[in-house]
Amino acid sequence: MTTRRKAPGDTAETRERPWPKLLTRPSLPLPAAREGRAAEPIATGSEWTTGALEKFDAALARHAQRLGLSIYPIQYEVITADQMLDLISTVGMPVHYPHWAFGKHLVAQERTYRKGQSGLAYEIVINTNPALVYLMETNTLALQVLVMAHAAYGHNAFFKNNYLFQQFTQADSILDYLKFARDYVMQCEQTYGWREVEKVLDCCHTLAPYGVDRYRKPGRLSARRERERLAERLRFAERHFNPDFAHLNSRSDETDRQTPAFEPQENILYFIEKHAPRLAPWQRELVRIVRKVSQYFYPQRLTKVANEGAATFWHYTLLHELYDAGEVDDGFMLEWLSNHTDVVTQPPFDSKAYRGINPYALGFAIYRDIRRICEAPTDEDREWFPEIAGRPWPETIHFAMANFKDESLIEQYLSPKVMRDMRLFLLHDGPDDKDSYEVRAIHNEQGYLRLRQALAAQYRAETHVPQIEVARAGDDTERALLLHHRVLDGRLLDSDGVDAVLAHVKELWGFDVVLEEVDASGSRLKVHRV
Amino acid sequence: MTDPGSPVVSMRIVDRRSDPPGRGAVNRERFVRRFKDEIKRAADDEFRRRSITDVGKGGRISIPGRGLQEPFLHHDEETGSRDFVLPGNREYLPGDTIPRPRGGGRGGPEGDEPGEGESRDSFAFVLSREEFLALFFDDLELPNLERTHFGEVTLERLRRAGYSRSGVPQSLAPAMTVRMSIARRIALRGAIAEQIEELERALENADPAARAAIHDRIDRLRRRRDGLPFIEDVDRRYRAHAPMPSPATRAAMLCLMDVSGSMDERKKDLAKRFFTLLYLFLERKYGEVDVVFIRHTETAEEVDEQTFFHDTLSGGTLVHPALELAHQVIQSRYASESWNVYVAQASDGDCGADDGARSAAYVNDVLLPRLRYFAYVDIPHINGLFNRPSDLWQSYGAIASPAFARRQVHGRGDIWPVFRELFARKADA
Numbered sequence: 001m002t003t004r005r006k007a008p009g010d011t012a013e014t015r016e017r018p019w020p021k022l023l024t025r026p027s028l029p030l031p032a033a034r035e036g037r038a039a040e041p042i043a044t045g046s047e048w049t050t051g052a053l054e055k056f057d058a059a060l061a062r063h064a065q066r067l068g069l070s071i072y073p074i075q076y077e078v079i080t081a082d083q084m085l086d087l088i089s090t091v092g093m094p095v096h097y098p099h100w101a102f103g104k105h106l107v108a109q110e111r112t113y114r115k116g117q118s119g120l121a122y123e124i125v126i127n128t129n130p131a132l133v134y135l136m137e138t139n140t141l142a143l144q145v146l147v148m149a150h151a152a153y154g155h156n157a158f159f160k161n162n163y164l165f166q167q168f169t170q171a172d173s174i175l176d177y178l179k180f181a182r183d184y185v186m187q188c189e190q191t192y193g194w195r196e197v198e199k200v201l202d203c204c205h206t207l208a209p210y211g212v213d214r215y216r217k218p219g220r221l222s223a224r225r226e227r228e229r230l231a232e233r234l235r236f237a238e239r240h241f242n243p244d245f246a247h248l249n250s251r252s253d254e255t256d257r258q259t260p261a262f263e264p265q266e267n268i269l270y271f272i273e274k275h276a277p278r279l280a281p282w283q284r285e286l287v288r289i290v291r292k293v294s295q296y297f298y299p300q301r302l303t304k305v306a307n308e309g310a311a312t313f314w315h316y317t318l319l320h321e322l323y324d325a326g327e328v329d330d331g332f333m334l335e336w337l338s339n340h341t342d343v344v345t346q347p348p349f350d351s352k353a354y355r356g357i358n359p360y361a362l363g364f365a366i367y368r369d370i371r372r373i374c375e376a377p378t379d380e381d382r383e384w385f386p387e388i389a390g391r392p393w394p395e396t397i398h399f400a401m402a403n404f405k406d407e408s409l410i411e412q413y414l415s416p417k418v419m420r421d422m423r424l425f426l427l428h429d430g431p432d433d434k435d436s437y438e439v440r441a442i443h444n445e446q447g448y449l450r451l452r453q454a455l456a457a458q459y460r461a462e463t464h465v466p467q468i469e470v471a472r473a474g475d476d477t478e479r480a481l482l483l484h485h486r487v488l489d490g491r492l493l494d495s496d497g498v499d500a501v502l503a504h505v506k507e508l509w510g511f512d513v514v515l516e517e518v519d520a521s522g523s524r525l526k527v528h529r530v
Numbered sequence: 531m532t533d534p535g536s537p538v539v540s541m542r543i544v545d546r547r548s549d550p551p552g553r554g555a556v557n558r559e560r561f562v563r564r565f566k567d568e569i570k571r572a573a574d575d576e577f578r579r580r581s582i583t584d585v586g587k588g589g590r591i592s593i594p595g596r597g598l599q600e601p602f603l604h605h606d607e608e609t610g611s612r613d614f615v616l617p618g619n620r621e622y623l624p625g626d627t628i629p630r631p632r633g634g635g636r637g638g639p640e641g642d643e644p645g646e647g648e649s650r651d652s653f654a655f656v657l658s659r660e661e662f663l664a665l666f667f668d669d670l671e672l673p674n675l676e677r678t679h680f681g682e683v684t685l686e687r688l689r690r691a692g693y694s695r696s697g698v699p700q701s702l703a704p705a706m707t708v709r710m711s712i713a714r715r716i717a718l719r720g721a722i723a724e725q726i727e728e729l730e731r732a733l734e735n736a737d738p739a740a741r742a743a744i745h746d747r748i749d750r751l752r753r754r755r756d757g758l759p760f761i762e763d764v765d766r767r768y769r770a771h772a773p774m775p776s777p778a779t780r781a782a783m784l785c786l787m788d789v790s791g792s793m794d795e796r797k798k799d800l801a802k803r804f805f806t807l808l809y810l811f812l813e814r815k816y817g818e819v820d821v822v823f824i825r826h827t828e829t830a831e832e833v834d835e836q837t838f839f840h841d842t843l844s845g846g847t848l849v850h851p852a853l854e855l856a857h858q859v860i861q862s863r864y865a866s867e868s869w870n871v872y873v874a875q876a877s878d879g880d881c882g883a884d885d886g887a888r889s890a891a892y893v894n895d896v897l898l899p900r901l902r903y904f905a906y907v908d909i910p911h912i913n914g915l916f917n918r919p920s921d922l923w924q925s926y927g928a929i930a931s932p933a934f935a936r937r938q939v940h941g942r943g944d945i946w947p948v949f950r951e952l953f954a955r956k957a958d959a
Contacts, residue, residue, distance in 0.1 A: 050543055057541050073540040080547050086554035101600055103561025106554050107655035111590075114656065130540075137547055152541075198564070205600050348618020357617060425619035427628065430611045436627040442619055455615040463612075466603050485603075491610030493603055500601030 038326040046140035046335075050078075053135070056145045056322075057152070063321040064153050067394045069314070071156040072171065073130035076148070084124070084136050085109055091297070092124045094132065095178040097185035097289065099201055125151035127159040127300075129171040142335040145328075149318040154311030161402040162306070164299035173222055174296055180223035181289045184230075188282050200283050203504040204269060204290035209465045211269030211291035212298045233281065264484070265470040268505075269294070277479060278510030287508070302461060305406040309363015312344060313371075313397070316364070346422060359406075365418045366409065370396055373415065380416060406459035414452045419443045426454045431490060466493055471516070480512035481505070487519045492526055502530040562661060568593040573662060577806075578799070581835050589662060592654040688771040697768025706767040714765055715758050722755040781812045781870040781902075782820040782863070784856050788877035789825045791844040797909045801876035802839055803945050804907050808874050811949075822859055826852035832859065847881045849889040849922060853897060860900055870902045879908045879920025886925030894929045906936040907948065 042059060043052040053076070064071070079087070089106035090096040126132040133152040135144050159165050189197045204211070265271045269291040273284050300307070319336060322328045346361035347353040370388065373381045374396050377389035388396045400413060426441040441447035441454070457463060471484040483505075485493055498515060506513045515528040562569060572591045580589075622628070693706050726748055733744050785805045787793070793801075812819045823838035824830055827845035830852035856873060864871050881889070898904060908923045926936045937948040 050545075053543060054541075061541070074542075076541070076543040078543065078545045078547055079549075082554070083546065083549070089554060089557060098556045098560055100557065100560040100564040103554075103557035103559070103564075104598060104653075106558055107561060108653070111655045194560075194563075198560075202600065206602055209602070346617050348620075349616035350618065354618075357615070422617045423619040424615050424617055425622055426613055426615050428611065428613050429607075429630075431609070433627075434608070434630065436629050439622045439624055439626040439628065440613065441624055442622060447624065451615060454613045458614055464604075466605060468603060487610070489610045489612055491605045491612060494606040497601055497604050501603050504601065 040326075041329045041332070042322075042327050043141060044329050044331070046142070048139070048141040048144050052141065053144060053148070057148060059322060059325070059327050060145075060149055060153055060318055063318050063325075064157075064314075067317070067321075068398060069153055069157045070160060070398075071131070071153060072128075072160050074133060074152045074156065075130045076133050076135055076152065078135050078137055080137055081113070084134065085113065087124055087134060092126055093175075093178055094126070095175060095182055097178070097182045097201075099205075100198065101205065123147045123151045125155045125159075126174075127155075127165060127169060127171050128175055131156040131159065131171075140335065142328075142332045143339065145322075145332075146315055146319065146336040146339060150311045150315035153318060154314035155307060157314065158303075158307050158310045158401055161398070162299070162303060162405075163403055164302060164405055168299045169296050176223035177226070177292065180226050181293065184285065184289065188286065192282065197286065199507065200286045201290065203507045204287050206501045206504045207269050207272075207508075208290060208294040210468055211267060211294040213267050213270070213295065214298075214461070230285065237281070262472050266467075267291070268468065268470055268483070271470045271473070272505075272508050275473060276509050279508065283508075299405075302405040302407075302459075304359040305363040305366075305459065306401070306404055306409045307363070308359045309365075309367050309409075310397075310401045312340075312360050312364040313367035316340065316368070317371075348423070362410075362418075362422070365421065366413050366415075367397060367400065369415045369418050370400055370413055372417075384415060385413075407456045410459060411452065411456040414455060416443070416448045419448060419451055424451050424455065426451050462488060466491075468515070478512075480514055481509045483513065483515040485515060485517040487517050487525055490519070492517055493528075495528065498528045499530070502528060506530045562657075565593060565598070569657075573657070576662075589657060590654060591657050592652045595653045598653050687774060689774040691770045691772035693767040694770035695764075695767065697770070701769045701771075703767045703769050707761065707765050710767055711761050711765040714762065715760075718758055719755055722751050726751050726755075780818045780820070780868055781872060782822065782860075783808060783812055784822045784824060784859065784871065784873045785838070786824045786826070786852050786856060786873060786875040786877075787838065788827075788847055788849070788880075789838075789841070789843050790827045790847045790880070791842075792847075792878050792880050792911075793909075797876075797878055798839055800909050800939055800942065800945065801907065803942065804876060804939065804949065805874055807945065807949050808872065808905070812872065820864075822856075824852055824855055824859070826855075830855040847877070848885050849877070849881050850885055850892060853889055853892050857892075857896055857900075860897075871900060872902050873897065873904045874907070875905070876907045876909060877920075877922060878911065879922035881920075881922050883921055883925070886921045887928075889922065890925040890928050893926070893934065894931065898929075898931050898933055901933055904931075904934045906934075908936060908938045910938060910940065 042055045043049075057074070057076075085106060087094065088109055089102045091102075096102065124134045131152060133148065133156075135147055139147065159171065165171075185197060185201070269287055272279070273287040273291065276284070276287075279287070319328070319333070323333055344358070344361045344364050346358045347355075371393040373385050373389050374391050374393035377385075382389045400409065404412060420443045424443055425439055426447070427437040428440045429437050441450040443451065467486040467488070469484050469486070470481065472482040473480070493515075502513050502515055513530055516524050517526040517528075518524055569591060572593045576589060576591060693703055729744050729748050729751070733741060733748075736744055783805075787798075787801055789798075809819065809821060821835070822832060823835055824832050825838055825843070826848065827843050828848045828851070832855065833841070852875075860871055893904060906922075906926055908920055910920065923936065923938070926934075939945055939948050
């Protein structure tokens with residue numbers, strides 16, 4: 001994604017100039033001057049000012065309200081390119097605990113940016129209340145407005161209304177919590193040395209995808225409560241600590257903790273935090289921090305297509321509304337459309353530029369097609385989407401944004417037209433033929449349903465994150481931790497990755513760790529052990 | 531959706547551009563700390579390739595990519611079966627087969643991390659000057675060098691010091707002189723005018739006899755007023771110069787190295803580190819540092835840096851010719867008082883006993899009077915066979931000048947302590 005500067009033409013002139021010979025007239029009529037159409041664009045040229053941004057925001061807010069977008073209040077933050085690099089390195093969060101992996105990300109970004117290989121991601125928005133939207137100072141006016149429409153209206157509305165974000169994250173308290181986490185980590189570094197802290201964090205990071213309650217709604221985050229909890233724990237420990245009996249106490253604790261009937265646990269980090277025999281309290285606290293942060297990002301992992309698609313759809317829609325209302329000029333439109341096109345490009349599978357399915361492209365195509373189905377349904381659409389064909393589009397879009405994640409959005413709304421446009425096809429990689437893939441379905445009548453189901457399954461969390469759970473731990477396993485991998489379609493784990501990860505788990509658990517790969521019938525396919 | 535009655539959503543714009551930077555640096559430092567060994571190895575390679583004068587700059591570093599990725603659990607693509615959807619079908623129909631690309635399949639939503647576009651084998655990034663120096667001096671535990679004082683050279687240099695009443699004609703300050711003259715004339719005219727006024731008042735009530743005398747005086751005063759000279763001796767001002775001590779700002783550093791067969795790569799690397807340290811030190815201290823490389827076997831020659839460190843020669847060792855050459859270079863190029871001349875010599879000290887004695891005498895009598903400092907670094911053999919002090923080491927022992935120092939360096943860890951010893955001693959003096 002690169003930012004490009006173009007000098008938009010002088011508007012007064014453009015309006016009077018005759019239509020250029022080489023360009024054909026558009027087949028669609030240009031939007032008629034509506035009532036209330038602005039006489040003058042809000043601002044022209046590529047330089048932005050705070051005043052202009054305020055006016056644009058007001059215009060965007062007006063259109064958004066008319067189209068029924070419900071959003072959190074917005075806080076725009078104007079930042080420099082260096083600050084943007086910092087932000088990108090910490091997954092966009094303005095506060096985060098320090099860790100080398102963020103630094104690695106930073107130096108990599110920095111190098112490609114300074115060399116001019118890549119521009120900077122020009123939008124970052126954070127799921128907080130108020131929503132934080134970052135505007136980089138080097139963006140042109142058109143880009144700033146594009147970012148505002150995309151992030152402050154598109155993403156913001158998605159964050160506020162999507163059921164996953166409502167259930168799993170607390171936009172009000174995340175920054176407070178991260179501040180608490182940062183201070184706690186830095187304090188631990190002071191007290192216990194950075195090596196120890198880094199070791200624990202490294203171990204937790206390898207398990208971060210397994211620090212999530214996938215189905216249960218987590219408790220509310222509160223930095224204040226976390227601090228109180230810690231203080232209480234310390235006070236208790238101080239009051240009850242008796243060096244003579246410390247040894248005895250810890251032993252009786254351990255035996256008490258064993259539960260006779262063991263239920264499999266999907267949240268491995270939670271299990272480690274509560275039951276790892278050897279962790280010191282501060283180490284448990286670090287596990288908890290990584291777990292909470294992972295939980296916060298969990299919905300984002302499930303809604304890449306839905307979220308980016310919605311944001312892209314809304315910037316596209318809102319900016320066209322601005323144009324139709326005469327509030328921006330042609331140069332402005334050409335500039336952001338060029339950026340927009342770069343973002344929603346989907347290179348074909350055999351292209352060098354192919355990096356998997358572009359979530360912006362897929363999501364944008366889906367939402368845009370929903371609007372098309374509402375406004376101008378064909379017979380095919382009536383057959384496939386009887387419930388939305390011909391209905392008012394804003395409501396339909398809001399419903400699609402609020403109630404689906406990637407998997408279900410695709411399953412519900414991927415239309416034959418989008419499949420045709422993207423020329424999707426389904427490959428099968430079977431165990432018997434390791435030299436070639438088989439084409440199972442293409443974009444034709446027989447293939448649509450199958451393609452849709454396969455693509456939806458591709459966005460299921462289980463497809464790319466192997467399903468691991470704690471199967472047993474305790475006395476009957478001689479303190480070993482027994483993990484199960486639920487094998488789907490015979491796909492085993494990569495043993496290099498397993499060895500590295502298990503070594504880290506062992507570090508936390510303190511005793512042996514065994515990972516069994518078990519298929520649906522319960523038979524063990526492979527056992528890893530450290 | 532939005533309650534139609536509710537006001538437009540609140541919005542504000544905050545300018546964060548002037549916020550202090552911080553987080554990035556914190557994480558960056560942790561990254562460098564974490565992969566210190568790898569980065570140091572890469573920095574060492576870089577150091578070997580670089581010229582002494584470039585070591586102090588930052589630069590691109592590439593470290594092996596293994597271990598950089600935090601491990602995670604993922605599927606083995608060789609096992610099981612999977613379906614995946616790809617975009618951009620051109621000609622395929624159901625039932626067709628596509629040869630599997632080498633290196634495992636790709637596709638699906640995984641592995642799309644933009645910006646992480648680094649190859650698995652290496653990870654390249656840019657180190658800043660500070661980070662690079664910190665790594666370079668890591669074994670050396672570099673303290674704050676800037677504060678140390680040693681061999682401070684002061685030159686007497688004339689500085690402008692206001693104006694004086696006396697001087698030679700070419701330092702006359704015309705503007706100042708005219709200014710003084712204007713002041714003098716204004717002052718004198720005022721005084722004369724007062725006298726005239728007084729006389730004119732006296733004239734009014736004077737008797738006729740005195741009038742003529744008063745008129746006469748007034749006329750004389752008026753003539754005097756009109757005839758005030760434009761410049762008088764007292765007006766003249768000259769630019770004054772006062773001698774002031776000022777540090778010499780140029781330094782020349784002469785690196786002498788024995789490149790005979792016995793100087794292997796390890797010794798040269800140690801020597802290079804020592805020279806680099808000296809260079810960085812001088813560079814911080816002086817605005818301009820000239821570096822001269824003199825290598826010698828039995829004969830001495832001045833060479834460029836590349837040849838100095840990387841060209842191997844074979845032959846015996848004679849130190850004396852190198853010292854003579856150094857003296858010639860000093861005489862021809864750095865004779866002026868404004869140069870601080872430093873000589874750093876590195877050798878394994880293998881030389882004949884009489885050559886050693888001659889060299890020591892030459893250093894003591896001829897070179898040292900012209901030098902700020904002469905540092906000799908003795909790099910003994912690593913094995914125990916030649917554990918006795920080298921010939922040159924012994925011979926140099928006879929020199930007892932405060933501007934001379936010799937030290938032995940065995941490994942990289944020794945360099946900084948030796949350097950500090952060499953140069954810190956004078957701070958106490």
